[in-house]
Amino acid sequence: MRNLYLTIEARIEKIIRETPEIKTFLLSPKEPLEFETGQFVQLTVPGVGEAPFTPSSSPHEKETLAVTVMKVGRVTEALHKMKKGQKVGLRGPYGMGYSLDEFKGKEILIVGGGVGLAPLRSLFLTLLYDINKYKQVLLCYGARTSRDLIYKTGLARWGQEERVELRITVDKGNRKWRGRVGLVTTLLDNLTLDFKNSIAIVCGPSIMMKFTTLKLVDLGFSPKNIYLSMERNMSCGLGQCGHCMLGKYYVCKDGPVFKYSQIKNIPNPFV
Ligand SMILES: Cc1cc2nc3c(=O)[nH]c(=O)nc-3n(C[C@H](O)[C@H](O)[C@H](O)COP(=O)(O)OP(=O)(O)OC[C@H]3O[C@@H](n4cnc5c(N)ncnc54)[C@H](O)[C@@H]3O)c2cc1C
Ligand code: FES
Numbered sequence: 625m626r627n628l629y630l631t632i633e634a635r636i637e638k639i640i641r642e643t644p645e646i647k648t649f650l651l652s653p654k655e656p657l658e659f660e661t662g663q664f665v666q667l668t669v670p671g672v673g674e675a676p677f678t679p680s681s682s683p684h685e686k687e688t689l690a691v692t693v694m695k696v697g698r699v700t701e702a703l704h705k706m707k708k709g710q711k712v713g714l715r716g717p718y719g720m721g722y723s724l725d726e727f728k729g730k731e732i733l734i735v736g737g738g739v740g741l742a743p744l745r746s747l748f749l750t751l752l753y754d755i756n757k758y759k760q761v762l763l764c765y766g767a768r769t770s771r772d773l774i775y776k777t778g779l780a781r782w783g784q785e786e787r788v789e790l791r792i793t794v795d796k797g798n799r800k801w802r803g804r805v806g807l808v809t810t811l812l813d814n815l816t817l818d819f820k821n822s823i824a825i826v827c828g829p830s831i832m833m834k835f836t837t838l839k840l841v842d843l844g845f846s847p848k849n850i851y852l853s854m855e856r857n858m859s860c861g862l863g864q865c866g867h868c869m870l871g872k873y874y875v876c877k878d879g880p881v882f883k884y885s886q887i888k889n890i891p892n893p894f895v
Contacts, residue, residue, distance in 0.1 A: 631713035642774040660721030661750040668713030675699040678743035692742035718861040737828025766808025819844035827853035834894040847885035
């Protein structure tokens with residue numbers, strides 16, 4: 625088995641500027657780096673440091689791996705300055721992915737906010753790969769403004785797929801925007817799902833995760849059917865250093881995907 629501490633060199637093959645703050649990097653690792661959707665990798669920018677990211681590509685793409693990264697600090701700013709052809713390091717994958725077996729035959733509701741759509745893109749593409757296994761996939765996505773929407777080309781295509789419904793909203797509209805305006809939680813109004821038997825998956829800023837989860841519970845979703853992609857500061861990625869504790873859990877090892885039933889009794893789980 626491959627040593628999960630070892631860093632694999634990866635070449636930047638392509639860079640897509642999603643928004644002024646968010647870029648997608650298509651990377652080709654020198655050695656195969658297979659992952660399950662929902663797991664994360666530690667990415668090193670040489671001479672700067674490393675940070676955790678959940679791949680935004682499908683695990684079925686074996687040659688390349690994509691990460692979609694928002695510029696917020698030291699490592700992410702350095703990564704945003706890198707060019708096609710330069711090298712980064714990757715180690716992992718770490719953590720647990722989604723229990724896709726539990727999704728079979730069900731209606732799946734995916735709710736993403738901002739750059740939180742990145743890990744969900746990987747999940748969505750994984751579901752799309754085997755779409756006949758699921759009853760329906762409803763993808764709800766919200767961003768601050770239309771300028772902040774990521775994967776614009778993908779979004780235009782995904783809504784046309786069979787068994788897929790796409791709902792998009794922005795917090796603040798402008799003259800050019802013809803779509804919905806309102807917080808992402810407003811996309812959950814008028815849903816016609818069998819709430820008790822459906823699965824919901826949520827990823828986004830803490831405040832969005834909190835209010836979306838509370839609304840899902842109000843609608844009738846069982847906490848064991850709500851999956852949350854949680855973020856904490858990471859160091860080792862292997863359950864050794866304790867940097868990423870969430871109650872009794874290590875986010876790096878037991879997560880980053882948790883069922884709401886696992887964490888709902890932890891004080892302020894979304895902070
Ligand atoms: C499992 C997991 C998956 C993730 N997946 C993704 C993903 O797919 N895409 C993605 O974009 N992110 C993702 N993240 C978040 C990402 O790891 C962090 O954004 C990244 O670690 C930040 O590293 P940095 O060195 O750029 O920022 P740091 O320099 O460590 O800064 C981190 C925080 O400090 C704040 N900060 C930085 N500099 C200053 C300053 N001078 N003054 C005040 N505040 C400051 C920033 O606002 C930021 O919130 C994920 C995190 C986890 C745990
Ligand atoms: S990052 Fe070290 S224990 Fe999770």
